Amino acid sequence: MTGSVSLAFFIAPRSLTPLIREAVIDSNHRRLGHSSGGRRRLMLYGAGDLGELFLSHLKSTHSTHLNEMRIIGFIDDHPNLKGRFLDGFRIFGSVEDLPQLSERFNLHGVLLTATRFDPPRVAQLCRIAEEHNLSIYRWRPHLQMDEISPMEILSDEGPRVRGGVRETESVDSATGVASAS
Secondary structure, eight states, X not given: OHHHHHHHHHHHHHHHHHHHHHHHHXXXXXXXXXXXXXXXXXXXXXXXXXXXXXXXXXXXXXXXXXXXXXXXXXXXXXXXGTXXXXXXXXXXXXXXXXXXXXXXXXXXEEEEOOSOOOHHHHHHHHHHHHHTTOEEEEXXXXXXXXXXXXXXXXXXXXXXXXXXXXXXEXXXXXXXXXXXX
């Protein structure tokens, strides 16, 4: 009996914290959604890792960025996701549902939050966007690493400069390939 009670006191705070956090975020977003202004109403296309990263980015940035748009929810091509929620935002269905969703929510556009799309899906999205006067946006996180020398760690100089040009080596996060710039 005491083991059950102590387990409940251990699990409850861990499970309640994310629920409360999501409720507050959802409440703030809905409150902003009812405010006046010319905010773009967007449907996010892709409820995977990049979609979740986009929502995390919005949560961690200043609220003025959130004021520029009104996220309605997600569409995703995975049929098992329809009707579920991701960080408080409903997954309404797939790209086939976009015409009805566009009219229902008076959408301004679709924000791509996925890394790969099937060419037939892209053609379908472009056709629907044109027919319903929707803009298509793409969000990509800027992930870049600059290589520095051990001496730069200890100094305040920053990256090496040669001939007035900053010398760095960037690593493409997708391929892992380094390129000098």
